[in-house]
Amino acid sequence: MSSYPWAAGYIDDGDRPKIVTSRFHLEDGYTLERYQATGGYDGLRRALAKSPAEVHDEVRGATILGRGGAGFPAGTKWGLMPADKYPRYLVVNGDESEPGTYKDRLLMERDPHQLIEGCLIAAYAAGLAQVFLYIRGEMPLAHERVGQALNEAYAAGYVGTNILGTDFSVDIVLHWGAGAYVVGEETALIESLEGKRGEPRLKPPFFPAAIGLYGQPTIVNNVETLSNLPWLLVNGMEAYTAIGTQTSPGTRMVAVSGHVNRPGVYEIVNGTTTFRDLLYGDEFCQGIRNGNELKAFVPGGGSAPWFTPEQLDLPFEGRLVGAAGSMLGSGAIMVMDHTTDIPAAALTLTHFYAAESCGQCTPCREGGTWLERVLSRIVDGNGTPADLDQLLEIGESICPGAFPHASSSALGLEATPFPYKMTTICFVGPSAYAPVHSALTLFRSEFEAKITRRNSIPVTAVHATPETAGAH
C-alpha cells in the first residue's frame, strides 16, 4: 500500500510563500518528530494561550476562504452555529474526489500532523466536542499516515483529555470512506458518517452548522482550509492577509493535469497569480506539451464550466472567475491542447457525473444518464442534428435559465456569471451538464462535424469503408 506515488505530484521550485506545503520537501515530514522539529504544534500552544473567542476572531479576520469548492470563509461558517446547542462536532472533509483534484491527498500523506493541529485549533476556537476525519476510501496511504499521526499525537498528549495540561479536551475519530463522489457534498458526508447511503440532505437548513451530524451543530471544513490554521496562529493575521489580495488572502493549492509540460500540484499566491502565469510560467507548468496550442481548460474541477485562451489573464480570485462564467472550485485545472477531441472529453466528464449520481433527484438521475447517452451517440458517429438541441433541453431541466459560460469574442458571446439555478438538491446534476454546455457553447462546430460526416456518407459506402466503422 505504501507504493502509492506520493512523491510524484507536488512541485516546488521558485521563491514563493509557503503556508501549507512547507514540509513537503522533507522525506519524513509526516512523522511527529520531524513535525515538532519544524515548529509543529506551536500554533496549538499559541491558540491555547488565548481565549477561544480571540482565536475565532483571528481566523475570521484572516478570511480563510474554504478550499473545498464553495469558497465560504471558515471563520464566518464557525459563527453560524446556534449559541446554546451542545455538543458540536467538526467533520473534516477528506473525501476529495472531484475529477482532476489531488491536493488534499498530498496534504494528508505528506503532512498529517498539520491537519490534526488545524483540527485541534478549530475545535478549540469553535467549542467543538469531537472531530471526525473522513478520508476517501481510495487513499490507502493517506489513511495509513493520518492514522499513524493520530496515534503519535494521542501518545504525546496533543489529542485526548486535558491537551497540553489545559482543561481543553477533544477526540479525533478516523473514518474511511468507501468510494462515492457525492459524499464530498457536506450533508452527504454526514449521512455517510452515520453509516447510511451518502445521499445529500434536503436544504434548508443550508448549513449543517444548524443541524448536522446526529442532529447536532456541525462544522464541515476541507482538509486544506484546516491545514492553514497552524501557520495562521504562529504568524498572525497580518502576515496571512499580507499574502494575496484583500478578498482572497493567503495561498492555495492547485492541481494541474492534462496537456502541460509539467503537471503537478503547486502552492500559488491567491488572487494575484493568473492562469497564464500558471500554465506558461517557468516556475509552474512551463507551457503546453510539444509547443501545442491551448484549446480549452477547466479552471476549478470537473464541474466547472470551461475557459478558453481568452480567459488566461484572469487571476485566481473567486469573484472575478465567477463573473467570467466559471468557478475556482477545488483548484483543479485540466488543460486540453488543440489535438483534443472536445465532444469525447465532454463525454468522459458527463459519464463520470452520470455514474456518480446518487439517484435521489430525478433530473440528475435521469437527465445525467440521458446526457451521457445522447452525447455518446454523437461521439460514436450515430447522432442526428436534433441531438444538439436535445442536449440543451435536457440541461434546461436540470438547470433552468441561463447556464454560466465564458465570454468569447470569436463567437460573440457575453459571459454568463456563475452560479446557476438548479432543480436538484446538490451540485452533481448541474455538474453533469457543465461540460456538455461549455463544449457545445464554445465548440459547437466540432459536434456538428461529427454529425454531418455520418450523414454525408452514402449508406452503401458505410459498410465498405473500414475507417467509418471505428470513426471515433
Add this chain to the structure above:
Amino acid sequence: MSDTALEAGASASGSRHTVDPGRPEHPSGDDRFALVDTHLRRVHDAQDQLIETLHVAQDVFGFLSDDVLLYVARALRLPPSMVYGVATFYHLFTFEPPGEHTCTVCTGTACFVKGADDIVADVATAHGVHVGDTSADGRLTLRTARCLGSCGLAPVVVLDGVVHGHQSPSGALALLDGELGGVR
C-alpha cells in the same frame, strides 16, 4: 454488551468459539466470522458503524457474499435491505470474488486525454476479459476507475495495488505479462 462477552473477545482470537453466547452461530462454521465479531464488539454493535463493519468483512472475506451481508444486518439489527443498499451504494464494496490479479485502469478526465481508453481496449483484447469482469481462467480482473487522484501521473494503471504512472498500451501489456508470467 456484557463484560463476559468483552472478555471472551479479548482472551481468544481467531476461533469461532469466541462468538458471543447471545449471538447466533453461523451455520457454515466459518472461522472468519469471528474476526467480524471482534470488530462488532469493539464498536459495541453500533448501527452507525455499518460502513466500517463492511470494510472489515470485505478485508476478511475478500468480497461481500449474501451470507456476509445478512450476518452483518442481523448483528447490527438493521434490515437486510438497508445493508444491501449501503453496500451497493459505495464502489469499494465488491460482491464477487476477484481474480488472482487485479488491474485497474484510471479513465478519469486527465487519463482520458492522455489515452487511457487505448490501454483498456488493448488489455481487454489481449487477455480476453471484459471491463469489470474476471478472465475465464480466474487469473486477471480488469477494472476501470473514474479518477484515482493521481492526475499528474496520467495515464495511470494500478496492478495489484501498485500504481504505475505514465503508461502506454504496450507498457501496460508488458507489465501484465511480467506479473502474470506471460500467460494468456
